[in-house]
Amino acid sequence: MKVGIPRALLYYKYNPFFETFYSELGCEIIESPETNKVILDYASKYCVDEACLPIKIFHGHVYYLKDKCDMILVPRIMRVNDKEYICPKFCGLPEMIENSIYDLPPITKTPIYANNKEKLLRWANREGGNITKNKIKIKRAFDNALREQEKYTCGVNDEGYKTKVVLAGHPYSVNDSFLNMNVIKKLNNLGIGVITEEFVSKDDINYEVDKLFKRPFWTFTKDTYGSTVYLADNRKVDGIVYVSSFGCGIDSVLIELIKNNVGDFPFLILKVDEHTGEVGFNTRIEAFSDMLLRRKLS
Amino acid sequence: MKVTFPHFGNTFFAAKAAFDGLGIDYAVPPLCNKEALEIGSYYSPEEMCLPFKIMIGNYIQGIKEGADTVLTTGSCGPCRFGEYCELQMDILKKLGYDVDFIVFDAPKAIGKEEFLRRVSLISNASSKSNNEQIEAALNGLKVINLIDDIEKIAHIKCGYEINKGESKKILNSCKREIYSINNPEEVVKRLHEYKRKIKSVPIDLNKKPITVGIVGEIYTIAEPFSNLYIEDKLMDYGVCIKRKLSPSWWVKNTIMSAINMQSLDIRLASRKYLPLYIGGHGRECVGETVLSKREGCDGVIQIFPLGCMPEIVSKSILPTVSKDLNMPVMTLIVDEMTGETGYMTRIEAFLDLLERRKSNNVLSWS
Numbered sequence: 299m300k301v302g303i304p305r306a307l308l309y310y311k312y313n314p315f316f317e318t319f320y321s322e323l324g325c326e327i328i329e330s331p332e333t334n335k336v337i338l339d340y341a342s343k344y345c346v347d348e349a350c351l352p353i354k355i356f357h358g359h360v361y362y363l364k365d366k367c368d369m370i371l372v373p374r375i376m377r378v379n380d381k382e383y384i385c386p387k388f389c390g391l392p393e394m395i396e397n398s399i400y401d402l403p404p405i406t407k408t409p410i411y412a413n414n415k416e417k418l419l420r421w422a423n424r425e426g427g428n429i430t431k432n433k434i435k436i437k438r439a440f441d442n443a444l445r446e447q448e449k450y451t452c453g454v455n456d457e458g459y460k461t462k463v464v465l466a467g468h469p470y471s472v473n474d475s476f477l478n479m480n481v482i483k484k485l486n487n488l489g490i491g492v493i494t495e496e497f498v499s500k501d502d503i504n505y506e507v508d509k510l511f512k513r514p515f516w517t518f519t520k521d522t523y524g525s526t527v528y529l530a531d532n533r534k535v536d537g538i539v540y541v542s543s544f545g546c547g548i549d550s551v552l553i554e555l556i557k558n559n560v561g562d563f564p565f566l567i568l569k570v571d572e573h574t575g576e577v578g579f580n581t582r583i584e585a586f587s588d589m590l591l592r593r594k595l596s
Numbered sequence: 597m598k599v600t601f602p603h604f605g606n607t608f609f610a611a612k613a614a615f616d617g618l619g620i621d622y623a624v625p626p627l628c629n630k631e632a633l634e635i636g637s638y639y640s641p642e643e644m645c646l647p648f649k650i651m652i653g654n655y656i657q658g659i660k661e662g663a664d665t666v667l668t669t670g671s672c673g674p675c676r677f678g679e680y681c682e683l684q685m686d687i688l689k690k691l692g693y694d695v696d697f698i699v700f701d702a703p704k705a706i707g708k709e710e711f712l713r714r715v716s717l718i719s720n721a722s723s724k725s726n727n728e729q730i731e732a733a734l735n736g737l738k739v740i741n742l743i744d745d746i747e748k749i750a751h752i753k754c755g756y757e758i759n760k761g762e763s764k765k766i767l768n769s770c771k772r773e774i775y776s777i778n779n780p781e782e783v784v785k786r787l788h789e790y791k792r793k794i795k796s797v798p799i800d801l802n803k804k805p806i807t808v809g810i811v812g813e814i815y816t817i818a819e820p821f822s823n824l825y826i827e828d829k830l831m832d833y834g835v836c837i838k839r840k841l842s843p844s845w846w847v848k849n850t851i852m853s854a855i856n857m858q859s860l861d862i863r864l865a866s867r868k869y870l871p872l873y874i875g876g877h878g879r880e881c882v883g884e885t886v887l888s889k890r891e892g893c894d895g896v897i898q899i900f901p902l903g904c905m906p907e908i909v910s911k912s913i914l915p916t917v918s919k920d921l922n923m924p925v926m927t928l929i930v931d932e933m934t935g936e937t938g939y940m941t942r943i944e945a946f947l948d949l950l951e952r953r954k955s956n957n958v959l960s961w962s
Contacts (some may be wrong), residue, residue, distance in 0.1 A: 346912035348903070348929070376872075381705070382672035390873035390909030397869075397916045409872060512682050512701075515672050519679075547905040550643035551679045558686045 299429060301325040302367035302403075304359030305332060307352055310473035312412075315447040316371055319422065322439030323429050328367045329360040332434075333476035337362055342572050344399050351543040351571050352470045353387050353394070355477060360395055364402055368430075372405040378412045384516045385548055404428075415444075433462060452496060454482060459491030461590050462534075466526045466556070467541035468518050468548075475531065477570060478541045479579050487541070488587040493535060498525035506531075510555070519552045531562045536590050537564035539583075544571035564590060597621065597721045600658030601667045602651040603628050605818035606747070607843045609771075610740035613668075613780040617732025618722040625658035627887055628821035632657055637932040646822055646901035646931050647815040652687060659693050667718070668703040675876035675906055735780040737847065742787040744844040746770060749794050751827065755805030755836035758798045764831045766794050806895075806950045809888030810839040811881045813900040813907050813928055816930055819840050823899050823928075824936055826943065833947060838893055840884055841877060861887060869913050878906030885917050885925060894950045895924040897943075902931040924949060 301320045303309065309316075321327055330337070333355055341351075341358030349357075363370055372392045377383055387394070392407040408424045411417035420442055426436035452473060454465070465472055465482065472478065472494055481491050495503075503524030507513060510515040514520045529535045538556070542549040553567060568579065598621045599814065601611055608624050615622040626632070632653025639656075640649045655666055666671040666688075671678040681699045688695055703711040719729055757763055770790040774783045808830060816822045818837060830837050840862075853856035859880065866883030873879050885896050898914060900907035911927055918925040926946045928939065 346908060347832060348911060349907045374872075381672075383875070386674045386875040386878065387909055389674065390870060390878065390906070390913075393870050394909055394912045397913045414755055431779075510669070510682060511685060512699075514677070515674065545643070545903050546719040547643075547645070547676050547903055550641050550645075550903070551676060551683060554641045554644075554683055554686075558683075558690075 299325045299369065300367035302328045302363035302370040302397060303358075304356055304363060304370065304372075305330045306356040306474070307386075307391075307470050308373065309470075310452055311448065311469045312373070312375075314450040315443045316373070319426070319439050319443035320371070320429075322442055323426055323585050325429060328360050328363065330362045333358070333474055338476070340573060346394065346398060348545065349387065349394070350467065350545045351477060352474075353391075354390070354427070354572065355408055355474070357395065357398060358563040360402070360405075361399055364399065369589065370403055370405045371586075372407070373410055375410045375412065377517070379517055380413045384517060418444075421486055432475045453494040455493045455497045456486065456491030457494065459486070461489065461536045461587075461594065462491040462493060463537040463539050463590070464494070464526055464529045464535045465492045465539050465541065465561050466522050468522075468543075468546075471541040471570070472510055473495060477543075478568070479570070479574070479576055481539070481541060481568065481583070484580065484583055485587070488584065490587055490590070492539075493529065495525035495544065498528055502528045514551075514555075519548055519555075523552060523555055526556050527559050530563050536549070536594070537566065537586065539586070540567045542567055542569055544569050597665050598623055598627055598663045599665045599667050599718075600655065600661070600663030602654040603819060603821075604815060605820070605843050606740060606743045606771075609743050609783070610736040610776060610843070613739045613783050614732050614736030616778050617724070617735050617780045618718070618729055619724055620718070623658050623661040623663040625654040625661070628819060633821075634901055635930055639691065641683070643903060644683075645676060647677070647813075648684070649817075649932060650819070650822060651680070652684060654693075655684065655688060656691075659688075663695070665696045665698060668700070670699045672702055672705040674874070675904075677876070682811055687874070689692040711906050719799065732780065735784060738784050739774075739780070739787065740847065741844045742784065743771075743774075744842045746791050746794055747842070748839075749791070751801060751831065751839070752838040753797050754773065755807070755834050756799035756801065757801050757820065758800050760834065761832070763794060763797050763829070766790065766797065772795075804954070805813060805836050805837040806954060807838060807893045808945060808947075808950070809884065809891075809893040809896040810837060810899065811841070811884045811888070812877075812898045813881075813904050814841045814846060814877050816899050816901050822901070823930055824934065824939055826897070826899070826928075829940070829943065836896050836954060837949065838888060838891060840887075841880060841952070859883070865890075866951050869917055870910070873904050874909055876904065876906030878910045881907060881910040882913055882917065885914060885923075886921065889921045889923050893923070894954055895926070895946065896945070898925060898927045900927075900929060902929050924953070 303316060317327055337358035340361040344353040344361050345354040345357040346396055360370055372395050374392050375384055375388050392405055406425050408421050410421045422440040485492055506524040506527045507520050526538055600623045607772050628650055633650055635656050636649035636653035640652050671683050698714055722729055750767040753763040775784055777783050810817050828839055849858045862880050862883030865886040866879050870879050870882045888896050914925045
């Protein structure tokens with residue numbers, strides 16, 4: 299059986315788990331290529347107009363895979379921590395896909411509650427059950443997949459640059475270099491190092507988050523807010539670069555929260571959507587880097 | 597303590613009755629208006645959704661009338677509404693207003709003790725006895741149920757009435773009158789009278805009006821200002837309106853959700869298309885579209901504020917529902933930039949479409 303894994307959204311964070319799980323069950327894995335112009339065109343054609351760019355790109359990847367495999371992984375990740383969510387669009391992702399793209403092979407629809415192991419195993423049994431009836435095999439694949447996932451780290455922490463910025467944003471905007479127009483490389487070329495939220499410890503994040511009136515109920519809001527404010531307040535970085543997709547409801551809250559709490563600190567917000575032009579994007583990054591440089595000199 | 601609260605459809609009648617009963621001083625902000633929206637969109641984050649902006653306008657206008665405490669509800673995700681209070685507190689603080697916020701969150705999320713503490717902030721401010729306080733709260737509940745009922749009846753009768761515009765006139769005079777009364781018992785009595793009055797509006801059952809279901813995000817469909825008074829306009833056209841989501845529905849739904857028995861019909865109806873709660877009222881929107889067909893609606897209008905996350909999911913599902921049920925669905929997205937003329941043109945075109953479908957003959961002029 300060929301299982302298609304779209305290289306979009308939380309692929310960048312949880313890919314080892316899904317890939318190991320399905321290959322241990324004896325499936326052939328077909329991954330979509332890195333996002334490119336063709337996929338972006340599919341994306342804007344086959345997705346509801348109002349959705350944000352990452353969701354659209356996911357549609358593009360699914361469309362690319364649809365005739366190449368027998369089943370497509372559309373992870374409906376409900377939560378990864380207790381009492382927290384990802385985003386409403388993640389909860390309804392399989393429905394969005396199903397109703398926007400026709401002639402699809404079967405897709406996975408079982409909700410994933412990754413906040414505890416038993417619930418995650420329930421997902422594995424349900425979805426693995428479509429492939430093999432052997433429960434022991436599923437359990438073994440599941441355990442190996444979790445082990446692979448634990449070994450995996452993503453994120454960037456550049457060393458050896460004089461200036462350093464925190465690159466904030468959802469994992470899929472930070473890691474998809476087509477979506478963010480290669481922002482990491484562009485910053486590096488200007489002599490700016492990048493650190494991402496994965497390199498801030500959980501305690502530091504929680505310390506910052508507990509200062510809020512209400513604990514955010516979105517996992518990425520909590521992580522991004524906590525890490526960015528921690529790095530900025532302790533002057534571990536010289537500035538914040540935030541990659542945000544147009545129309546992201548979570549970002550509209552999160553950016554405001556960060557702004558209110560870091561005070562007078564260099565903060566660049568890069569909005570991306572399917573029409574973003576690269577030249578204007580470059581100009582803004584260059585201007586920001588000039589500004590950081592002058593702050594250092596003064 | 598002088599309390600103010602954001603507008604949400606007819607809730608201010610209920611809040612007024614409850615505070616009158618409790619003997620707490622309050623300032624009802626002026627009904628949602630252009631100025632509130634202007635203030636709100638000036639101070640709010642640009643990409644925030646429309647309800648947030650109107651609410652900021654309400655608060656500031658309420659504070660200008662002397663309020664020092666803001667009363668609002670919260671939720672615990674995954675929709676943005678749950679984060680409103682945090683940002684709104686920041687915004688008002690930055691503007692230099694010294695106000696207290698009392699946020700009623702779900703007891704599940706903040707813990708029972710914290711919830712009771714927040715309730716006690718209100719009840720301590722009242723000089724009435726416990727029994728009187730409970731009675732005041734129940735009166736508020738009665739008022740919201742009655743006014744929503746009256747509105748519902750008016751929305752159906754406007755298609756059948758013999759004297760055109762009669763039910764709308766009664767509805768409006770009802771709202772005007774009870775707003776000026778400060779005695780909760782009197783309000784409930786008057787509402788009962790109005791309910792009888794609107795039930796006795798003469799109708800002509802031979803009429804075959806178009807029936808339109810209104811679904812979508814609860815704030816934008818229940819707060820008439822935010823949807824550019826779409827219901828008033830439809831009533832003027834003599835179109836029957838069916839809308840289930842209202843403040844009274846919300847209260848009932850919230851209470852029932854404690855024992856997981858809320859809106860069973862909607863859950864059953866939406867099962868085929870969206871089997872899970874995705875936050876906001878995305879699932880209700882899909883379920884209600886299905887129910888509208890069963891209840892005999894000719895078409896459905898979905899309304900939501902720009903960028904509303906759960907409704908974007910339901911918007912992508914609705915075309916399939918529409919095709920399966922053979923019923924037209926139109927989506928209207930509102931924000932502070934919505935122009936009234938284009939909006940009206942779309943509604944009129946949609947009504948024309950429904951009218952022609954109903955007469956079964958596209959080319960009939962009779």
